[in-house]
Amino acid sequence: MPRLWKDTVDAHRQAVRDATLDAVAHLVTEDGLLSVTMSRVAERAGIGRATLYKYFPDVEAVLTAWHAREMARNLERLTAIAERPGSAAERLEAVLLTYAGISHEHHRGELVALLHRGDHALRAHRELATLIGDLIAEGARDGGLRGDVPPSELAAYCLAALTAATELTSREALRRLVAVVMSGLNGGPAPADPL
Amino acid sequence: MPRLWKDTVDAHRQAVRDATLDAVAHLVTEDGLLSVTMSRVAERAGIGRATLYKYFPDVEAVLTAWHAREMARNLERLTAIAERPGSAAERLEAVLLTYAGISHEHHRGELVALLHRGDHALRAHRELATLIGDLIAEGARDGGLRGDVPPSELAAYCLAALTAATELTSREALRRLVAVVMSGLNGGPAPADPL
Numbered sequence: 001m002p003r004l005w006k007d008t009v010d011a012h013r014q015a016v017r018d019a020t021l022d023a024v025a026h027l028v029t030e031d032g033l034l035s036v037t038m039s040r041v042a043e044r045a046g047i048g049r050a051t052l053y054k055y056f057p058d059v060e061a062v063l064t065a066w067h068a069r070e071m072a073r074n075l076e077r078l079t080a081i082a083e084r085p086g087s088a089a090e091r092l093e094a095v096l097l098t099y100a101g102i103s104h105e106h107h108r109g110e111l112v113a114l115l116h117r118g119d120h121a122l123r124a125h126r127e128l129a130t131l132i133g134d135l136i137a138e139g140a141r142d143g144g145l146r147g148d149v150p151p152s153e154l155a156a157y158c159l160a161a162l163t164a165a166t167e168l169t170s171r172e173a174l175r176r177l178v179a180v181v182m183s184g185l186n187g188g189p190a191p192a193d194p195l
Numbered sequence: 196m197p198r199l200w201k202d203t204v205d206a207h208r209q210a211v212r213d214a215t216l217d218a219v220a221h222l223v224t225e226d227g228l229l230s231v232t233m234s235r236v237a238e239r240a241g242i243g244r245a246t247l248y249k250y251f252p253d254v255e256a257v258l259t260a261w262h263a264r265e266m267a268r269n270l271e272r273l274t275a276i277a278e279r280p281g282s283a284a285e286r287l288e289a290v291l292l293t294y295a296g297i298s299h300e301h302h303r304g305e306l307v308a309l310l311h312r313g314d315h316a317l318r319a320h321r322e323l324a325t326l327i328g329d330l331i332a333e334g335a336r337d338g339g340l341r342g343d344v345p346p347s348e349l350a351a352y353c354l355a356a357l358t359a360a361t362e363l364t365s366r367e368a369l370r371r372l373v374a375v376v377m378s379g380l381n382g383g384p385a386p387a388d389p390l
Contacts, residue, residue, distance in 0.1 A: 146378075149371045153363070157375050160359035164351040176344045180352050180379045183341075187378020 017055060017065075019045045024066040033112065036063060068120040074102050075127055082131055088139035089182070095132065096158060097178045100165040104174060129155045136185065145185045154185060212250060212260075214240045219261040228307065231258060263315040269297050270322055277326055283334035284377070290327065291353060292373045295360040299369060324350045331380065340380045349380060 023044035027036050038059050042052040056062045081094050106112065115121065133155035139145030146154075161181045168174055218239035222231050233254055237247040251257045276289050301307065310316065328350035334340030341349075356376045363369055 146375075149375055153359075153368060153371060154375065156359040156362055157356055157372060161352055161356035161376075161379070163358065164348075164355035167351055168348070173348060176348060177352060180341075180344060180349065180382065181356075183382020184356070184375045184379030187375065187381060 013055075016045075016047060016051065019047065020052065020055060020062065021066045021069050024062055025070075028066070033063070038062070063115060064118055064120065067115045067118070068124075071121065071124040074099075075124055075131075078128065079131060082135055087144050088135050088142060089144035089185075092132065092135040092139060092145070092185070093178060093182055095135065096162060096181060097175065099128070100162050100174045100178055101171075103162055103165040104168060106166065125159070129159060132158050139185070146187060157181075157184065208250075211240075211242060211246065214242065215247065215250060215257065216261045216264050219257055220265075223261070228258065233257070258310060259313055259315065262310045262313070263319075266316060266319040269294075270319055270326075273323065274326060277330055282339050283330050283337060284339035284380075287327065287330040287334060287340070287380070288373060288377055290330065291357060291376060292370065294323070295357050295369045295373055296366075298357055298360040299363060301361065320354070324354060327353055334380070341382055352376075352379065 020041060023041050024036055026044060027040055036059060038052055038056075039049060041059075041062055042049045045052070052062075056065065078095050078098060081098055082091050084091055084094070086094075129152070133151040136145055136154045136158075137151040140147035140151065158181055161184070162177070164177055165174055168177060215236060218236050219231055221239060222235055231254060233244060233247055233251075236254075236257055237244045240247070247257075251260065273290050273293060276293055277286050279286055279289070281289075324347070328346040331340055331349045331353075332346040335342035335346065353376055356379070357372070359372055360369055363372060
């Protein structure tokens with residue numbers, strides 16, 4: 001296949017894929033995960049059902065692709081927050097608050113639990129743990145956060161504790177949860193940095 | 196049915212039930228949850244398969260009953276720890292450490308996740324949250340723990356954070372996790388008790 005032709009085909013495929021996942025996002029927001037069917041996705045995306053089936057074998061594949069895109073976008077958003085100016089502790093708090101908000105908004109239920117068991121979710125979870133662990137390590141070095149517990153363990157603690165966000169009902173409660181989690185990260189001595 | 200006869204029948208039923216669940220406990224410990232079948236349970240309990248089926252319709256029912264008994268026993272053990280002498284903060288720390296150990300030892304996998312979705316697990320989770328919330332409220336009153344966040348939210352934070360115990364590989368790491376969680380509970384002011 002000539003190079004230019006291939007580029008055009010790739011761009012077209014990406015456009016169809018994007019339109020399909022945008023359609024899924026609309027359907028999920030409007031009517032929930034269970035409302036998503038191949039017919040509704042095709043209709044909403046403005047493509048034929050036959051075309052949709054060329055891209056995705058079934059509705060599970062469509063949902064998984066949509067969920068993977070959502071997680072990748074969340075990770076980008078959190079990474080951008082982690083790279084803002086400010087102390088490591090401040091940036092970590094902003095990351096945790098945003099993540100708590102995302103967890104809180106998440107659509108609950110069996111289907112989401114299934115999606116979260118996929119490989120893409122595991123990878124995203126690991127990347128997020130690394131992002132948070134790196135901020136904690138930085139905070140331990142600059143003395144703003146405890147240095148007596150391995151950063152990877154503290155990152156796992158943060159992510160586990162923030163699952164409580166799904167049960168909370170107000171923005172204030174989310175802020176309180178993040179403040180409590182941050183207290184856990186401040187609590188110990190920072191042996192690397194004797195003040 | 197005469198009273199004495201009924202008592203004897205009830206005692207007999209309870210004995211068969213106990214022997215069955217003890218058999219399940221042995222099989223789970225020795226060969227894992229997936230090894231549990233009605234035939235193996237009957238054989239191990241020393242009862243006939245027909246008898247077993249009079250008590251439990253299928254293996255799921257046996258596993259659910261065993262899991263409910265496990266959770267009830269864990270809750271008894273945690274309640275006893277909560278009632279020991281000592282400050283609320285000390286007793287809470289002991290409860291959390293024991294619970295972290297239990298979570299850590301737990302057999303992982305799809306089947307356990309399914310068992311945890313049952314009504315009995317939901318009830319046990321609520322009772323545990325109440326036990327922990329009560330200790331936190333007591334600690335907030337005596338000034339040993341933060342009083343600026345509702346105890347129910349702090350209890351949910353504890354239980355969520357301790358799910359990180361399943362990923363940890365050593366007793367020391369469990370202790371560190373509980374210490375971090377406790378720091379989260381100490382972090383804020385205790386407005387009710389101006390020292």
